[in-house]
Amino acid sequence: MKHTILTGDRPTGPLHLGHYVGSLKHRISLQSQHNQTILIADMQGLTDNGHNPQKIADNIFNVMADYLAVGINPEETTICLQSALPALAELSMYYANLVSVSRLERNPTVKAEIASKGFGASIPAGFLNYPISQAADITAFDATLVPVGEDQLPMLELTNEIVRKLNAVAQQQVLVESKPLLSDVSRLPGVDGKAKMSKSLGNVITFGSSDDEIVKAVRAMYTDPNHIRVSDPGQVEGNVVFTYLDAFHEDKDYVSALKEHYRRGGLGDSKLKGILADCLINLIMPIRVKREMYLSDPAQLKQILKAGTDRANQKSQQVLSRVKTALGLNVF
Amino acid sequence: MKHTILTGDRPTGPLHLGHYVGSLKHRISLQSQHNQTILIADMQGLTDNGHNPQKIADNIFNVMADYLAVGINPEETTICLQSALPALAELSMYYANLVSVSRLERNPTVKAEIASKGFGASIPAGFLNYPISQAADITAFDATLVPVGEDQLPMLELTNEIVRKLNAVAQQQVLVESKPLLSDVSRLPGVDGKAKMSKSLGNVITFGSSDDEIVKAVRAMYTDPNHIRVSDPGQVEGNVVFTYLDAFHEDKDYVSALKEHYRRGGLGDSKLKGILADCLINLIMPIRVKREMYLSDPAQLKQILKAGTDRANQKSQQVLSRVKTALGLNVF
Numbered sequence: 001m002k003h004t005i006l007t008g009d010r011p012t013g014p015l016h017l018g019h020y021v022g023s024l025k026h027r028i029s030l031q032s033q034h035n036q037t038i039l040i041a042d043m044q045g046l047t048d049n050g051h052n053p054q055k056i057a058d059n060i061f062n063v064m065a066d067y068l069a070v071g072i073n074p075e076e077t078t079i080c081l082q083s084a085l086p087a088l089a090e091l092s093m094y095y096a097n098l099v100s101v102s103r104l105e106r107n108p109t110v111k112a113e114i115a116s117k118g119f120g121a122s123i124p125a126g127f128l129n130y131p132i133s134q135a136a137d138i139t140a141f142d143a144t145l146v147p148v149g150e151d152q153l154p155m156l157e158l159t160n161e162i163v164r165k166l167n168a169v170a171q172q173q174v175l176v177e178s179k180p181l182l183s184d185v186s187r188l189p190g191v192d193g194k195a196k197m198s199k200s201l202g203n204v205i206t207f208g209s210s211d212d213e214i215v216k217a218v219r220a221m222y223t224d225p226n227h228i229r230v231s232d233p234g235q236v237e238g239n240v241v242f243t244y245l246d247a248f249h250e251d252k253d254y255v256s257a258l259k260e261h262y263r264r265g266g267l268g269d270s271k272l273k274g275i276l277a278d279c280l281i282n283l284i285m286p287i288r289v290k291r292e293m294y295l296s297d298p299a300q301l302k303q304i305l306k307a308g309t310d311r312a313n314q315k316s317q318q319v320l321s322r323v324k325t326a327l328g329l330n331v332f
Numbered sequence: 333m334k335h336t337i338l339t340g341d342r343p344t345g346p347l348h349l350g351h352y353v354g355s356l357k358h359r360i361s362l363q364s365q366h367n368q369t370i371l372i373a374d375m376q377g378l379t380d381n382g383h384n385p386q387k388i389a390d391n392i393f394n395v396m397a398d399y400l401a402v403g404i405n406p407e408e409t410t411i412c413l414q415s416a417l418p419a420l421a422e423l424s425m426y427y428a429n430l431v432s433v434s435r436l437e438r439n440p441t442v443k444a445e446i447a448s449k450g451f452g453a454s455i456p457a458g459f460l461n462y463p464i465s466q467a468a469d470i471t472a473f474d475a476t477l478v479p480v481g482e483d484q485l486p487m488l489e490l491t492n493e494i495v496r497k498l499n500a501v502a503q504q505q506v507l508v509e510s511k512p513l514l515s516d517v518s519r520l521p522g523v524d525g526k527a528k529m530s531k532s533l534g535n536v537i538t539f540g541s542s543d544d545e546i547v548k549a550v551r552a553m554y555t556d557p558n559h560i561r562v563s564d565p566g567q568v569e570g571n572v573v574f575t576y577l578d579a580f581h582e583d584k585d586y587v588s589a590l591k592e593h594y595r596r597g598g599l600g601d602s603k604l605k606g607i608l609a610d611c612l613i614n615l616i617m618p619i620r621v622k623r624e625m626y627l628s629d630p631a632q633l634k635q636i637l638k639a640g641t642d643r644a645n646q647k648s649q650q651v652l653s654r655v656k657t658a659l660g661l662n663v664f
Binding site: 042043046047048049050051052053054056057058060081083084086087089090092093094096097098099100101102103104121122123124125126127128129132133169170302305306309324327328329331332 | 374375378379380381382383385386388389390392413415416418419421422424425426428429430431432433434435436453454455456457458459460461464465501502634637638641656659660661663664
């Protein structure tokens with residue numbers, strides 16, 4: 001069955017290996033079978049960067065180059081820019097009347113994010129509203145499948161609530177509900193072993209990382225603190241190098257053999273790290289080359305993004321028109 | 333000095349004499365001297381009618397016909413429809429990131445309205461956000477003057493706060509602040525003497541009221557309960573008939589003489605009410621006839637609204653483009 005998939009990223013920095021494992025790989029495999037739209041969510045990026053819009057602006061084409069370099073094919077996947085799709089803002093306005101403030105404040109995803117972002121008493125209205133804007137993103141493409149992590153499930157539930165409310169108000173089926181496509185890969189830890197990979201923590205490997213940077217990052221990786229001599233038996237669980245080998249090495253049998261060797265002793269951290277560094281360099285080097293090629297031709301990037309955004313505008317304007325007609329407000 | 337004026341109405345019902353005294357009369361006199369835009373604020377109407385959009389949709393052309401019938405000249409005043417101006421929704425999204433939720437919750441106008449509307453724990457997000465959307469309305473036309481009542485001053489203050497914040501973030505003057513144009517006419521009471529004229533209270537005279545309905549409404553008006561016999565002295569203060577005569581009778585000397593006569597006794601309520609009824613019929617009858625003429629030709633109404641909305645789209649898209657450029661987000 002062919003699904004309509006809506007997914008995207010906030011352009012708050014260049015993408016990294018965590019994105020590769022968590023979403024990009026899946027998008028590449030989904031794009032040929034389904035009708036996939038990827039949104040560069042600059043408006044959503046602004047909801048907690050309202051006072052630093054340059055950060056968002058600067059990263060739009062970084063993210064675009066990352067997509068193309070890793071293998072997102074703009075002939076198969078519609079890549080589009082949120083701020084250039086007016087229907088999304090308009091749908092958000094309609095949906096905001098169907099959701100209560102307290103419903104937004106109860107959303108566990110938003111609650112956790114608010115706590116972690118340290119807004120204090122100054123939560124931007126746009127940030128509290130962003131689940132409404134996400135509902136607009138999803139419904140504007142009639143998406144039926146939305147790739148999400150477990151923690152994002154409450155967002156999708158709110159979207160479907162809005163869909164049901166709007167259909168009830170309009171007394172007809174105007175919008176379709178969507179289903180989550182749960183990713184089965186657990187989050188990739190940072191190179192420092194911290195649960196969250198994040199540019200601001202400096203624990204990421206991006207698609208722009210040089211071979212030297214990759215080697216350096218791998219060298220600094222957390223292994224087993226009790227594995228002091230090469231001959232000592234080592235622990236595989238919680239060993240970041242193995243987590244990365246599991247995630248990125250193509251030869252699973254070889255990785256199994258390495259784990260066994262490491263457990264019984266005789267496999268040194270530096271040799272192990274050399275294997276991972278080679279693996280990551282093999283993965284990233286060709287992506288980095290393509291990425292630089294794309295970034296060196298901003299006109300081409302803009303043209304590809306424009307073509308996708310034009311297609312996305314057509315679709316989202318159709319949905320907006322359907323919503324306005326159903327509400328009796330399609331006056332002209 | 334020529335100002336740019338932004339004003340408007342929520343299309344929640346036909347306009348009435350309260351609107352005439354409070355705003356329409358001023359708009360008619362302002363339109364030749366200033367650059368005036370009147371917004372039919374259907375999106376804002378939805379913020380507390382999200383579950384009854386038909387009410388809003390049904391009243392757009394009622395309000396439009398009221399405007400034209402009372403003498404708003406579409407050649408001088410731009411009359412436009414909020415929901416057909418995408419730039420307003422887009423600007424709202426940008427501004428929402430510069431205003432905190434608690435700032436919205438502290439707004440005295442919104443606080444009072446929330447209390448009076450009985451939302452309980454279910455305040456629609458769109459309603460809490462509507463001051464942001466109003467800031468978008470005002471700034472999208474570079475308005476410098478906004479006709480408001482005293483109670484609306486906090487809304488305008490928030491708009492100017494957003495203007496200053498956006499200019500600070502963009503490090504340049506992108507938007508202009510606006511000043512209130514305070515109306516010096518106190519609110520017209522309902523025909524029952526209640527402070528608020530409201531269609532739902534059934535105490536209004538609309539521009540569609542027939543002569544009979546006007547006579548009936550005036551007959552039911554509150555005068556002076558101690559003025560029992562014609563010869564009794566009567567009280568003018570708090571006497572709704574005199575409030576209306578002050579507001580609508582063109583011959584102020586004649587009204588003064590009536591007041592004196594009423595105070596000393598000898599002027600009966602029924603004669604007095606006859607004078608007011610004649611005055612209101614003289615005012616409303618020609619408006620009603622024009623109103624019916626306009627309503628009988630919906631295609632013409634739509635054409636006039638479309639022409640104004642096209643002009644308003646041009647202007648508001650320019651302002652949106654300026655804002656996006658200043659934020660670095662005018663990508664295409």
